[in-house]
Amino acid sequence: SIQDTIEQKMGRMIYEEFTTVVILKEQIRVTDVGWRTFLTHLRNGRVEDSDVAMLKDFMISDGKGPDYTEDAWRDMCLVTPRHAVRTEWNQEAIRKHCKDNGQRLYVSHAEDTTSGRPLTLRNDMQWLQESQRKEKGGRVICQKQYTGAKVLVTQNIETDLDIANGTRAEIVDIILDEREPAIDDNAIVVELKYPPAGILVKLKKTR
Numbered sequence: 001s002i003q004d005t006i007e008q009k010m011g012r013m014i015y016e017e018f019t020t021v022v023i024l025k026e027q028i029r030v031t032d033v034g035w036r037t038f039l040t041h042l043r044n045g046r047v048e049d050s051d052v053a054m055l056k057d058f059m060i061s062d063g064k065g066p067d068y069t070e071d072a073w074r075d076m077c078l079v080t081p082r083h084a085v086r087t088e089w090n091q092e093a094i095r096k097h098c099k100d101n102g103q104r105l106y107v108s109h110a111e112d113t114t115s116g117r118p119l120t121l122r123n124d125m126q127w128l129q130e131s132q133r134k135e136k137g138g139r140v141i142c143q144k145q146y147t148g149a150k151v152l153v154t155q156n157i158e159t160d161l162d163i164a165n166g167t168r169a170e171i172v173d174i175i176l177d178e179r180e181p182a183i184d185d186n187a188i189v190v191e192l193k194y195p196p197a198g199i200l201v202k203l204k205k206t207r
Contacts, residue, residue, distance in 0.1 A: 034054060035054075037051075038051045038054060038055075091144075094144055094146065094149070097146070097148065097149070098146055098188070101148065103146045103147060103148060104146060104147075104187065104188060104189075104190060105144055105145075105146050105188065105189045105190065106144065106145050106146065106174055106176075106190050106192055106196070107143075107144050107189065107190065107191050107192060108143050108144075108145070108192040108194075108195045108196060109143075109192070109195070110143075110195070111194065111195050143195075145171060145174055145196070145199060146171070146174075147171055147172065147173065147174060148170065148171065148172075149170065149171045150168065150169075150170055151168070151169050151170065151171060151201060152166065152167070152168055152169070153165060153166065153167040153168075153169065160207065161206050161207050162203070162205060162206045162207050163203065163206065167203060167204070167205070167206075168203070168204040168205075169201040169202060169203045169204060170201060170202050170204070171199055171200070171201050172200050172201065172202045173199075173200040174196050174198075174199055174200075175196060175197045175198040175199070175200065176192070176194075176196055176197060177192075177193075177194035177195065177196060177197045178197065179193070179194050180192060180193055180194055181193060
């Protein structure tokens with residue numbers, strides 16, 4: 001109508017661009033009967049003792065839990081909302097993979113600048129205060145990479161090609177900066193002087 005705001009008119013125009021409607025009739029992501037029953041009980045606010053017992057069976061303590069050295073757990077993905085836990089898991093997985101496969105581990109440090117100049121202590125403090133105020137994720141100061149490492153895309157880069165948040169990939173090659181000094185062939189852990197010039201990854205699935 002004439003009284004509509006510009007935002008309302010734009011919203012209407014966007015809405016009219018949709019030509020296909022998909023109605024989901026079946027939940028197919030969860031196939032485990034016990035887990036699906038628990039989720040139903042949880043959604044309706046009537047969790048039963050059997051549900052609680054099932055959850056407690058998943059707890060790992062005092063040596064209780066699966067044998068993570070078995071092949072079935074070799075490429076497992078662990079999910080956690082806690083950044084600190086995620087970091088510790090990643091570091092342990094990196095150490096284990098490199099040890100088991102004889103892979104060289106590259107450690108690279110951020111080369112952050114502002115207006116072409118390296119960051120000062122004042123810049124770091126300003127960033128820290130701003131990130132805490134806005135509850136943003138931390139800046140990557142140090143990164144560890146190795147050939148064969150499993151990685152996860154965390155931003156929507158090219159959704160038409162399935163390069164989006166949640167896409168899994170594997171590092172197949174690490175291209176070092178041309179300024180990087182010669183590396184000892186026997187070195188297992190290499191502290192890079194410069195960030196890698198490029199990291200080649202292979203997506204697990206793409207269009």
